[in-house]
Amino acid sequence: MSSPSSSPVPTGQPLVETKDLTVDFTGGARPVRAVAGVDLTLGAGELVALLGESGSGKSVTLRALMRLLPERRATTGGSIRVDGRDVAALGRKELARFRGGTVAMIFQEPGLAFDPVYRVGDQIAEAVMRHEGVSRRSGRARALELFERVRIPSAATRLDNYPHEMSGGMRQRAMIALALACRPKVLLADEPTTALDATVQIQILLLLRELQREFGLAVIFVTHDIGVATEVADRIAVMYAGRIVERGDCRDVIRAPAHPYTRGLLFSRADHAFTKGTRLRTIPGSPPDLTALPPGCAFAPRCAEAMPACSAGVPEEIAASETHVARCILLRPGVQSRTDATAAA
Ligand SMILES: Nc1ncnc2c1ncn2[C@@H]1O[C@H](COP(=O)(O)OP(=O)(O)OP(=O)(O)O)[C@@H](O)[C@H]1O
Numbered sequence: 001m002s003s004p005s006s007s008p009v010p011t012g013q014p015l016v017e018t019k020d021l022t023v024d025f026t027g028g029a030r031p032v033r034a035v036a037g038v039d040l041t042l043g044a045g046e047l048v049a050l051l052g053e054s055g056s057g058k059s060v061t062l063r064a065l066m067r068l069l070p071e072r073r074a075t076t077g078g079s080i081r082v083d084g085r086d087v088a089a090l091g092r093k094e095l096a097r098f099r100g101g102t103v104a105m106i107f108q109e110p111g112l113a114f115d116p117v118y119r120v121g122d123q124i125a126e127a128v129m130r131h132e133g134v135s136r137r138s139g140r141a142r143a144l145e146l147f148e149r150v151r152i153p154s155a156a157t158r159l160d161n162y163p164h165e166m167s168g169g170m171r172q173r174a175m176i177a178l179a180l181a182c183r184p185k186v187l188l189a190d191e192p193t194t195a196l197d198a199t200v201q202i203q204i205l206l207l208l209r210e211l212q213r214e215f216g217l218a219v220i221f222v223t224h225d226i227g228v229a230t231e232v233a234d235r236i237a238v239m240y241a242g243r244i245v246e247r248g249d250c251r252d253v254i255r256a257p258a259h260p261y262t263r264g265l266l267f268s269r270a271d272h273a274f275t276k277g278t279r280l281r282t283i284p285g286s287p288p289d290l291t292a293l294p295p296g297c298a299f300a301p302r303c304a305e306a307m308p309a310c311s312a313g314v315p316e317e318i319a320a321s322e323t324h325v326a327r328c329i330l331l332r333p334g335v336q337s338r339t340d341a342t343a344a345a
Contacts (some may be wrong), residue, residue, distance in 0.1 A: 013084070015185055015218040016042040016065065020078035023060050023242075027073040030291040034060040036242035037078070037314075040220070044185065047212055047219040049229035049250065051265070052239035055287055058222040061239075062188045065220070066103050067095060083185055101131050104179035108191040110171040113178055114163040120174050121147070121159025124181050131182040146177035150207060169200035173207070180211065187212070189221045193228065205232055226266065230254055238262045241288040241298035243314070248324020258320030259328045261299045297327070305330065305337045 023035035035057045042048055050058045063069050064076050067087055080087040083102050090098055107113060114123055124146060125139030134142075140159075147155035150173040163171055172192065179187060189208065193201040209232055212219050223229050229236055230250060237247040238261065246259040257263045264283045285302030294301055296311040303310070309329055318331035330337050 014041045014043050014081075015083055016040060016220070017081045018061075018065070018078065021061065021064060021080060022077040023057070023064050023069065024075045024077070025073055026075065028291075032290045033293075034242050034290060035064065038239075038242075038244055040237065040244075042186075042218045042220065044218055045213065045216040046234050047209070047221055047232055048235045048237060049233035050220060050222045050237050050239060051224070051226065051229050053283075053287060054224070055290070056239040057242040058239055059190055060242075062105065062190055062220060062222060065186075065188060066099055066105060068099075068105075097131065100127060100182040100184065102184055103186040103188060104182070104184040105188040105190065106172075106175050106179050106192045108194045110163065110175040113175045114171070116163050118162070119160050120163055120166070120178075121161075124159075124174075124178050127178060127181045142181065143177070146180060147174070149180075149211075150174070150177045152177070168196055169204065172196065172200075172204050176204075176207065176211070180215070183215075185216075185218060187217045187219045189219060191222055191224065194224070201228075208232065226254075238265070241290060241293060243298065243327065245299065245328070246320070246324065246326040248321070252321050252323045256321060258324070258326035258331060259299075260303045260305050260330075262326070264302075297329075309335075 018038055018040045021035055021038040021040070022033060025032040025034055038057075038061055040048065040061075050061065052058055060069065065080055065082065065087065067090070069076065076088065082098070085098070087098070114120060121140065121143045124143035125136060128134060128139040128142045129136060143159055144155055147159060152158050152170055152173050158166070158170070163174075166174060192208070193204050196204060205228065208219070211217065221229070221232055233250040235248060236250040236253050237244045238253070238259065239245070240261050246253060246257065246262045253262065254266065257266050261283070283302055288298050294311060296313055297303070297306075297315055300306040300310040307329075315327040315329050317325040317327055320326045320331055329335050
């Protein structure tokens with residue numbers, strides 16, 4: 001299979017770059033800031049896992065990158081550059097080419113990607129024909145090539161299946177084939193393996209990792225599952241109440257989490273063995289109400305180490321190690337946690 005088209009982005013430049021990305025939903029009783037100042041940078045061949053509890057803004061961040069949010073109700077601020085282009089400035093035709101051709105998305109539920117009343121192979125061929133202006137025969141040939149690449153058994157026959165005629169794992173493979181059909185450079189994966197049983201989940205994760213390396217794809221992988229994140233990610237970004245509270249090298253963050261929220265997520269299991277299927281635990285306290293966030297650090301009301309200064313303002317990103325940063329005032333020089341202060345007394 002041929003590789004994605006060459007990028008206008010010079011080598012070493014990020015493929016995806018968000019700066020101070022915000023998303024505000026209006027139209028409800030009170031406005032909601034679902035994404036609050038997200039900075040994400042991602043190069044070709046890199047995989048970043050976005051980790052966080054339900055409602056932390058992971059999916060909204062992905063949808064903003066593809067401009068899939070309802071424009072009347074969602075206001076996007078800050079900047080998003082993908083493959084050297086300002087996503088907010090894309091015209092209607094450019095946006096249609098951008099979706100699928102530059103950035104593609106896979107979901108937990110392949111039903112979101114496929115129309116149930118058309119054969120799967122035809123839908124993939126159609127996407128190729130529309131994007132690349134090729135004949136039906138070429139579109140069909142590419143669909144077959146992709147089915148073989150994602151290792152769908154009896155690929156030629158399976159092209160004629162309707163989505164419901166495939167098993168969950170096979171539909172997931174078909175959705176990956178569809179996502180790759182127009183040779184994107186960036187793949188957004190929104191919990192693509194969550195609904196699958198453990199064996200199929202690992203097969204799909206391995207396939208994604210393999211395709212990512214083969215095509216040099218930049219991948220943002222949303223997950224609740226710590227085991228999945230550590231399995232696939234080069235870097236990790238932990239979200240809480242719409243904000244990235246800790247980010248950096250995946251192994252480093254997992255080994256030495258610096259934010260009390262990340263620590264809460266990671267050290268809840270007595271054995272500390274994060275295998276796939278390890279869902280994020282419930283941290284004591286209520287999940288944040290995005291319509292009424294406290295001043296300063298949004299996690300403070302649930303944080304065992306909170307102190308009055310946490311309410312003074314949103315903490316800046318502070319280096320926690322050579323390869324990761326966190327937004328917690330405990331990292332400021334001279335600030336001592338309550339636990340440390342008690343131990344010292
Ligand atoms: N269409 C919408 N209209 C209004 N508010 C929305 C809309 N979509 C999302 N939100 C708000 O944005 C918040 C973040 O949603 P998002 O789907 O990004 O969370 P998530 O971290 O992906 O969680 P999950 O894992 O449950 O999908 C939600 O809690 C909700 O308050």
